[in-house]
Amino acid sequence: MMHKAQKIARFRILVSTMALIAFFILIPILGIKAALAGFSLLAIQSLEVFLFRKKKNEIGFDERDREINRRAGVAAGVISYLSFIIACFIIGVIYWSQQQIPIGSLVAIVLTGGMTLNLSHSIYILVAYGREDNHDEA
């Protein structure tokens, strides 16, 4: 029996992956700037409010779920911060000789941090819930 948090995490990973695939598919067709439109697929994530609505009398998130979510937030924050720093360094190395960076680099840095935050939070949740032994009873 999968917890609602696991379902939401899987949904977010699926949507993020779709957005990334759309971006890379569109690059040779439309160029990098227009290919950024592929990330508009991330708007599908807003549907999770309707898809995973809390049922009546259902306990949505208890203290353990809040603790896992809190730890996932911390881990995701650290990972996305590191990816943000790495992205800045890479951009700096690439354009160092030109002494200026294209405006699209800023978009790339923000997207890197955002996507990393989203994915690492969801992956942490799946790992944290998946680590438990299954002592289910009927």
Added chain:
Amino acid sequence: MTKPELKNCIRRLRFDHDEMTQQELADRAGVTRQTIIAMEANKYSPSLMLAFRIARTFGVKVEEVFQYNEDDC
């Protein structure tokens, strides 16, 4: 020096109380069934509030449900 450990007798107490299911206990304690599963597997230590709610569900003291260190159930 052994690491302090919190153990519990939730599984035994459930069976002693008309073979209460994990879902029934979860509903009475106000948590999800997965939390009960995690506690029985010693994968999760509950908060004080939850520990008291579980003990109250069984009608016993907290110490009879949860044991600190090497005490047995």
